[in-house]
Ligand SMILES: Cc1cc2nc3c(=O)[nH]c(=O)nc-3n(C[C@H](O)[C@H](O)[C@H](O)COP(=O)(O)O)c2cc1C
């Protein structure tokens with residue numbers, strides 16, 4: 001399943017080198033503004049190539065975007081074939097490789113080559129934080145991987161951070177694992193120390209986006225990174241917080257989330273393109289550390305790159321949950337149109353009546369955000385949505401093959417939810433009846449030899 005690299009890149013610089021060698025990097029040599037302009041370029045290029053801005057106004061740091069813009073780009077970083085991404089991910093989930101301490105004998109960890117502490121920190125001046133959309137309330141850090149720890153449990157997740165002052169940002173923490181750590185911090189009225197890692201490779205980005213159904217509370221997502229890379233992540237001691245910082249990051253912001261404190265946050269265009277605002281938590285930085293010549297990673301909200309990070313781990317999750325019930329499941333595609341969350345296609349080699357129905361139930365049990373799943377036969381290419389629609393067109397009977405599920409918790413970004421936040425779900429069985437003759441594909445003899453003039 002491996003491509004020529006075999007293992008994942010071990011940092012974003014190695015990833016950029018790989019992408020450039022594979023012809024998947026656009027370099028922009030002229031100066032661009034971090035306010036809208038970088039995102040405008042990235043949006044235009046956001047389908048198959050990463051884009052590196054060598055000069056960004058007001059900053060000495062280059063900015064890279066779209067490093068997860070397509071399955072092919074991610075596969076180049078992870079060292080696998082694009083169609084094997086979910087399988088590789090599944091292996092990593094099953095056999096995580098725990099992080100190890102940075103070896104002090106190896107000298108200063110790269111991410112601490114440059115250190116700024118306390119009142120010398122000026123985030124807006126020292127980092128090229130991007131402003132994404134027209135009505136956003138200023139520059140936002142969107143791809144910071146927030147590492148928190150509580151009672152021996154480590155956790156990785158993303159939280160948008162509105163940069164509001166030299167050391168202060170807003171931070172939005174939805175009720176998941178970091179939130180649980182914050183509940184404890186609130187109860188003790190103590191700030192929660194966290195590390196925000198910026199400028200990471202696809203292995204780390206995907207690991208940090210893995211949902212709680214695959215990586216329950218207590219499962220250290222850094223183990224997924226280690227497994228994907230084939231070597232443990234090295235953690236150096238934080239300068240100002242009692243946490244390990246990934247030596248491989250380009251930039252780290254150390255600091256605390258304040259207990260029992262909220263402030264106005266937003267507006268910010270969320271990944272579905274709608275603006276949000278609210279009373280959210282507050283982060284204060286205590287150290288900014290980085291590699292010399294650090295590359296800042298920008299991630300536009302709602303971009304294909306962001307949706308891919310969110311969605312590809314979901315494919316592994318669904319592969320696991322459906323196979324646990326129906327081993328004949330072959331592939332899963334969590335579609336871009338479904339915001340890499342809500343819609344999936346599952347292919348299987350049907351053996352008994354009921355396989356598709358059970359795969360549908362298992363898919364919904366695997367990921368709560370899922371709202372629609374289409375099951376097709378193994379010879380339908382799950383990535384070819386026209387082929388999937390064709391299977392629905394010719395094999396699916398609504399009153400027989402539609403599996404309508406009762407209500408469950410919906411995702412707030414789904415604007416169709418009932419007032420109580422619930423959603424219903426549907427599965428479409430678009431497989432051929434068992435024992436039905438496969439249609440012989442109509443082939444034009446000699447077509448493969450034709451070369452158009
Ligand atoms: C680019 C990106 C941005 C995200 N922004 C936020 C955010 O602002 N707040 C939040 O609570 N979750 C956000 N998420 C979702 C969580 O980080 C994600 O669900 C994560 O897997 C949760 O980890 P956990 O299961 O360890 O809690 C974002 C995800 C991605 C990929």
Ligand SMILES: [Mn+2]
Pocket residue numbers: 155156177212215216217218219221
């Ligand atoms: Mn977690």
